[in-house]
Amino acid sequence: MSQPTLVIGNINWFKYASPQTFYPLAGAMIPWFAWAAAILCAAGLYVSFLVAPTDHQQGEAYRIIFIHVPAAWMSMFIYVVMAFWAGVGLVFNTRLSHMMATALAPTGALFTFVALWTGSLWGKPTWGTWWVWDARLTSELILLFLYFGFMALQAAIDEPRRADRAGAVLALVGVVNVPIIYYSVKWWNTLHQGASVSLTGAPTMAATMLTGMLLMALAVWMYSIAAVLHRVRSIILEREHGADWLAGFREAKR
Amino acid sequence: MSIAPTTPSLRDTPPRAGGEFSVLRAVIHRDLLLALRRRSALATVLLFFVIVVSLFPFGVGPEPNLLRAIAPGVIWVAALLSCMLALARLFAADFADGALEQMLLSPTPLGLIVAGKVAAHWLMSGLPLVAIGPVLALQFDLDQSLLGVLALSLLIGTPVLSLIGAIGAALTLGLRGGGVLLALLVLPLYVPVLIIGAGALDAAGAGLSALPHLLLLAALLVLAAVFTPWAIAASLRISAE
Numbered sequence: 001m002s003q004p005t006l007v008i009g010n011i012n013w014f015k016y017a018s019p020q021t022f023y024p025l026a027g028a029m030i031p032w033f034a035w036a037a038a039i040l041c042a043a044g045l046y047v048s049f050l051v052a053p054t055d056h057q058q059g060e061a062y063r064i065i066f067i068h069v070p071a072a073w074m075s076m077f078i079y080v081v082m083a084f085w086a087g088v089g090l091v092f093n094t095r096l097s098h099m100m101a102t103a104l105a106p107t108g109a110l111f112t113f114v115a116l117w118t119g120s121l122w123g124k125p126t127w128g129t130w131w132v133w134d135a136r137l138t139s140e141l142i143l144l145f146l147y148f149g150f151m152a153l154q155a156a157i158d159e160p161r162r163a164d165r166a167g168a169v170l171a172l173v174g175v176v177n178v179p180i181i182y183y184s185v186k187w188w189n190t191l192h193q194g195a196s197v198s199l200t201g202a203p204t205m206a207a208t209m210l211t212g213m214l215l216m217a218l219a220v221w222m223y224s225i226a227a228v229l230h231r232v233r234s235i236i237l238e239r240e241h242g243a244d245w246l247a248g249f250r251e252a253k254r
Numbered sequence: 255m256s257i258a259p260t261t262p263s264l265r266d267t268p269p270r271a272g273g274e275f276s277v278l279r280a281v282i283h284r285d286l287l288l289a290l291r292r293r294s295a296l297a298t299v300l301l302f303f304v305i306v307v308s309l310f311p312f313g314v315g316p317e318p319n320l321l322r323a324i325a326p327g328v329i330w331v332a333a334l335l336s337c338m339l340a341l342a343r344l345f346a347a348d349f350a351d352g353a354l355e356q357m358l359l360s361p362t363p364l365g366l367i368v369a370g371k372v373a374a375h376w377l378m379s380g381l382p383l384v385a386i387g388p389v390l391a392l393q394f395d396l397d398q399s400l401l402g403v404l405a406l407s408l409l410i411g412t413p414v415l416s417l418i419g420a421i422g423a424a425l426t427l428g429l430r431g432g433g434v435l436l437a438l439l440v441l442p443l444y445v446p447v448l449i450i451g452a453g454a455l456d457a458a459g460a461g462l463s464a465l466p467h468l469l470l471l472a473a474l475l476v477l478a479a480v481f482t483p484w485a486i487a488a489s490l491r492i493s494a495e
Contacts (some may be wrong), residue, residue: 003375045479145438146443149438149442153426153439156430157429162492162493165491165492166489166493169425169485169488169492170421172485173485175442180446181442184445184449187449187453233414
């Protein structure tokens with residue numbers, strides 16, 4: 001059987017499906033993404049906290065959304081990306097795809113937690129309570145449980161190959177369930193009570209607010225990519241420990 | 255490589271009477287027989303259900319209006335936990351004595367065998383809950399007219415629980431701390447069934463029709479019945495490798 005190839009622009013992209021070629025590539029990319037994250041984050045925080053006007057309804061407390069919304073976007077997006085790599089890993093049987101899925105989970109869980117935490121901080125002054133059983137909040141909480149389940153399953157299995165593939169099946173089952181969970185929670189919530197404040201019903205945002213939010217969203221993207229690449233490198237080091245090709249790298253000797 | 259087979263394949267031979275479905279019947283028969291030989295395990299799950307439901311009045315107090323309001327949720331959550339508790343046994347014995355390996359090697363599609371196993375499992379652990387749920391609802395003074403809805407929602411909902419849970423059972427096969435891990439994997443996926451199942455009773459209690467909820471539950475059952483055997487089979491292959 002011949003190797004699968006995916007040639008776009010004279011580069012065989014499957015070449016980078018091997019930990020051996022991906023490891024140095026990831027190492028070279030990390031500083032770029034990390035610096036982009038730092039710069040965008042500084043710019044985003046400056047615009048969000050110093051430039052953007054105070055909201056006439058919610059006062060200064062609304063500024064939490066500059067962190068909350070990008071974190072919430074990222075938390076959901078990472079789960080989909082994780083399921084994508086899990087699926088690729090199952091179909092093409094590429095080890096690196098599974099490592100990618102494993103590396104994405106903690107970052108996804110982190111952003112889910114940040115979204116929940118900041119949501120609760122925002123809810124106190126705005127809704128007058130730390131927690132409401134709002135559809136978004138509740139789905140986010142269940143998403144956090146799904147991340148924990150994925151990580152717990154992989155941690156419980158000693159054999160890497162089984163851990164990879166078992167986690168992949170769970171991630172795919174989870175990603176099919178996420179929309180069902182979201183709509184059932186939404187439906188359940190509307191039967192019981194309506195949210196006191198809805199973001200969709202809020203007045204349109206000032207341009208500076210939107211800029212701040214987008215900058216923060218980009219910063220979160222860059223951070224996630226840098227963090228995940230770093231984690232993938234650590235996983236490669238761990239799994240390929242003792243492999244010949246690693247001998248040239250200083251960090252492999254420790 | 256050409257697609258035309260050079261040797262006679264299964265496709266050329268006429269289907270046997272019953273075909274694959276005789277295997278399905280045999281699997282269900284075998285698992286029911288095995289379960290009936292060990293009745294204490296069945297009774298444990300049922301007793302667990304009864305005890306969990308009976309604990310709630312101690313926790314929240316004997317106020318009838320309150321109990322009436324929480325009854326659907328309590329019974330459904332208890333059913334969820336009982337189903338999950340029973341799941342750990344679904345593949346464990348077959349895994350231990352090597353029968354599972356024979357199933358993996360069998361020419362019959364694994365999804366079908368697995369569907370049979372889940373069906374037998376549900377008959378032994380889900381169906382009793384359907385029967386006893388309405389009785390427990392009487393403890394909570396649930397309106398008599400709702401008992402039928404409760405039984406129906408459990409009848410449609412518990413097979414979904416067994417099907418989804420079987421994926422978790424297959425993934426955690428033979429792992430240490432499997433039981434708690436199973437709960438972590440499976441319970442978040444149970445949320446839609448819980449919402450819709452308990453929602454049917456809330457709707458009926460509020461004088462609305464429970465039909466939309468029951469139909470949604472049935473839709474979940476159809477989806478689960480079609481897709482989960484495939485996922486369970488894949489998980490078993492991964493775990494037993």
